[in-house]
Amino acid sequence: MLKVSVIGATGFTGEELVRRLVSHPKVKLTYVCGKESRSEKIQDLFPSLKGVDLPCHAFDPKKAIESSDFVFLSLPNTVSMKVAPQFLEAGKHVVDISADYRMDNELIFKAAYGAQHEDTDNLKKAIYGLPELYREKIRASSFIANPGCYPTSVLLALLPLLDKGLSPKGICIMDAKSGVTGAGRKASVQLNFSDTNENFKAYRVLSHPHEHEIGHVLKQQRAAWDFVFVPHLLPLNRGILTTLYVPTDKAKSPKKLQEIFKSFYASEPFVTVLPDGKLPEIRHVRGTNQCHLGLSFRASQNMLVIVSAIDNLVKGAAGQAIQNMNIMCGFEEGLGLS
Amino acid sequence: MLKVSVIGATGFTGEELVRRLVSHPKVKLTYVCGKESRSEKIQDLFPSLKGVDLPCHAFDPKKAIESSDFVFLSLPNTVSMKVAPQFLEAGKHVVDISADYRMDNELIFKAAYGAQHEDTDNLKKAIYGLPELYREKIRASSFIANPGCYPTSVLLALLPLLDKGLSPKGICIMDAKSGVTGAGRKASVQLNFSDTNENFKAYRVLSHPHEHEIGHVLKQQRAAWDFVFVPHLLPLNRGILTTLYVPTDKAKSPKKLQEIFKSFYASEPFVTVLPDGKLPEIRHVRGTNQCHLGLSFRASQNMLVIVSAIDNLVKGAAGQAIQNMNIMCGFEEGLGLS
Amino acid sequence: MLKVSVIGATGFTGEELVRRLVSHPKVKLTYVCGKESRSEKIQDLFPSLKGVDLPCHAFDPKKAIESSDFVFLSLPNTVSMKVAPQFLEAGKHVVDISADYRMDNELIFKAAYGAQHEDTDNLKKAIYGLPELYREKIRASSFIANPGCYPTSVLLALLPLLDKGLSPKGICIMDAKSGVTGAGRKASVQLNFSDTNENFKAYRVLSHPHEHEIGHVLKQQRAAWDFVFVPHLLPLNRGILTTLYVPTDKAKSPKKLQEIFKSFYASEPFVTVLPDGKLPEIRHVRGTNQCHLGLSFRASQNMLVIVSAIDNLVKGAAGQAIQNMNIMCGFEEGLGLS
């Protein structure tokens, strides 16, 4: 059994990680910790975890290192980079779920997050953990930067086009909508129920850091697309649905495009291209590690509309992190994810 | 035009007060203030208030006193009692929406809120502002303690029985359910959207201070009922629905009970006894100053079930406060409340 | 007092109309009817309408014509065109809230709705009731086709650009999100709570009839823009938020664009251009007849992003219908709309 730690177990992603890891057949969860000093058991924090008898400590790096071989960092941005180096130095395998190691370049990190990177050595070593793009690199790596939730929903919608070298003839629009867990579990007037329920809004228009992450991966793929990304906040707990508008020029038939997507994802366990005429819905991916994709095409405008849906806490965070662990450790890729 | 201040305008109750007062035909809103120093206009805080050009100050008692004749205090419990005396001393009419002046007795206040009362003189003078019970006293008063939201929903369900001297044969159960605005607009992990949405829970079971308020009013009415009050938190913005279980002994027929209620409320503008067989729903009172009551009766157990619904921010707070102002000032009672 | 009928009073729009008309100071609601024969009073259908003592009939054209001078048709598409002619023939003023008379051309109607138009004479006479575009024509007309909810949210975002003759350099993307009342009050598995709550989806992608309505109005304005419209379904009751992506070529500064919008809407009572840096939210327009607009601009891409928010049942339906009535009848434009 692989001995696993979750550093930052009390947020939504940490909770989802713990819930899935305790029933993962190859894993023994040996250490979890939360933001503050707690004497509570993890079961008291999350009463649905009946029978899990693990204490939830204040973070003690030494204890974490001693008790585990594999570490999930589920920490706020700019905090992970203070913590990751000691685990890596101790030879642990690490999946970092924060944004800290997703760019291989500290300037892009600074442009996106407005902060100086403090661990540029490891920044260059981390592999971007999108299995559908980098599975072999992930398999060979011991340090994974788990993708952001929005970039996961966007990139999975674009990989088949990138693979064929197709690029948009004009600006690609990415209109993304996320449930509220995407903002984390925190005290905030902005996130209180009464002002969020029965509400909907765009936020950080033209200034969300995930736009940098998307652009960075596109460039890595030599696809320096012109695009605009605008996120919105949905009054629901879980799920991201992104609508992408990709102007094409060679008018591929809808059938041909459908085939390109179907064929690209034919053997992927966690991406489903819906049959022609069907569209993704958040309820169909909620609680799953699936990404659902639906295509529509208007020939008169050469306009391809792609709708992409994931659960932000699963394929967009904890589920993809476990998928990465499974790949890194040679486990069956779907363990803990059904 | 009556010059009116709202002290504490940025919470949910304050916002509802301001929204209704700006279109009240007999009122000129002359001063509003919020918790912190703000240079914003009230319209910037609440963008739906198009055309209202009032600045939202940090609280300045002198300015508030100079600019208004009538004052609404929409402040947290234990804060109102530090602020009310100066307005009263200056001869202003005051409706206090906090819990500070609802008991006429500092011991009961302390039992309910765990705090020492700091203004016992005015505590004795304040009139409990439930118009259906104390309309004439309210008319003659210049200082009103606006009832709590739960007590309003409970007491309006019981007044017709009190009026007839009927009391329960056994313990009366009051199972109350409130929307989230009842908890105020504040940063709190407990009130964040994701842990409140798709959730429901009881809270402060057998220890909610409103149980003291209900008991206090019952005793004022010489109805020292044996009762239990349990509040619950609904995943919706506005509304309280309370289900009351009143064991009776003389088996009044359902028809007779219906008549007692109908007749008691026949001329009340803001309480509606629904026709036999109809039950209140929160959506039917949302945004209104109405209380809807529905009765069911099981003869074999002499059990009367009363369902009572109000909007916690209107009849349970801001609406009732304006109703009290209308009564105090001799305005038509429904102004600003349709 | 203007004697007014509401034909189709039991849906969401009809309910909103009735609720606002009963407190409109220049109106006496004299006749309302619902889909089926009902003996109920309107107050029994909508218990929040305390004191309104109007019966809700099955539709009786003769009675409706006798009892009123002004008629709102709040009927399903393709039903209005069977009903409107008799009111028009009888000399009544009519605001039709269905889609039946929004195009002046039966071919476009057929392309959009797949049905043959049955009243082509009146089709040509109806004025499209968007006051910010056609106020003077509305004032002179006795037959108004009230705009669709999505087109209202889209067109109000574009009028300032149309007015300046600015048109997009490329395809304009209109990504629209609506609350569930937009689908009407009806029994439908698709609209049941449990499959709609905690869900979000695109629907009728590239095939929504409102895309025809938008295109039709743009062409009337000699602005045959290339655009794509995709609607989505939000898990909330009321509100539409549309995000528009307008590629421009002459790089107008954000400040200049802001001024164009501010100046165009300077004297409009129901459209607000938010200050620079502020973005519309559905909660700020809910229950109001307001449209809120927020602008963002990225100079490097000459990309203008406009966010537009309305309440679909108010500015998107019943509120705008009453605004049209006020204009047609020479009433103050905001009566019944505050």
Place this chain on the structure above:
Amino acid sequence: MLKVSVIGATGFTGEELVRRLVSHPKVKLTYVCGKESRSEKIQDLFPSLKGVDLPCHAFDPKKAIESSDFVFLSLPNTVSMKVAPQFLEAGKHVVDISADYRMDNELIFKAAYGAQHEDTDNLKKAIYGLPELYREKIRASSFIANPGCYPTSVLLALLPLLDKGLSPKGICIMDAKSGVTGAGRKASVQLNFSDTNENFKAYRVLSHPHEHEIGHVLKQQRAAWDFVFVPHLLPLNRGILTTLYVPTDKAKSPKKLQEIFKSFYASEPFVTVLPDGKLPEIRHVRGTNQCHLGLSFRASQNMLVIVSAIDNLVKGAAGQAIQNMNIMCGFEEGLGLS
């Protein structure tokens, strides 16, 4: 592998059954059917069931009998009793999730559901499938009547008292609140999103058939309690929270009561008595087969308040049905339920 059919797979309970059975390690799902003739695969109906390649037929009893040894009936009340006999006659094991076989007496069935029972022979043979009460009888039976969702939440709260022969001194109040999936997946104006969201109401007050089911089980336990049951509809998808008010006479200390409950459920895998001072919340049981119980006690009134929470689709329906199958077949009781 046990060959299993789900008769009625397209409702919420059927969907939950299928989702859990396809990953149950001892089960092969061999036959599922829906209300209407369908050529669809189950995966097309429920797109989250990636990789499940089973067709969803119109009901064909012969085919169902041939292809399976164990049958779940997830059918409307009064339909099950037309279908169950043929499976029982063919020697299949059956768990019926409808209400048809929960009483052992056709008169009580008729009193509760207003319908004549059509299969009184099997009515007497069926075992009421509440494992915490009848585990040994379930193990020995081939025909289980799966308990109702409300009765499950109520009875699990009372079993420890029944076990000790404690009964209420006065009327026990059961105030129950359920999410909307409890009403099934159907087209209904009452269940449409817009009138259910932001709403809360009591329904079938003093006339819900589950009150008969609760009374029937209590009588079987020689506990002919005097009680009142009132259900309410919560604006959320899943979960029931019931607040029970049990007047006691011998003032047991809270500690003693807590011990009675803790000890009664010490070895039960799916019932958790929360630590003193903690209260159940629906979010903590959502998606689980758990029942959470929390106790409060007021000595001055000898009043015990029990709060009980379950997921109505899991412990209240599909989960408990699978738990029963596990017991009947000698599988580990928690298989398919984590």
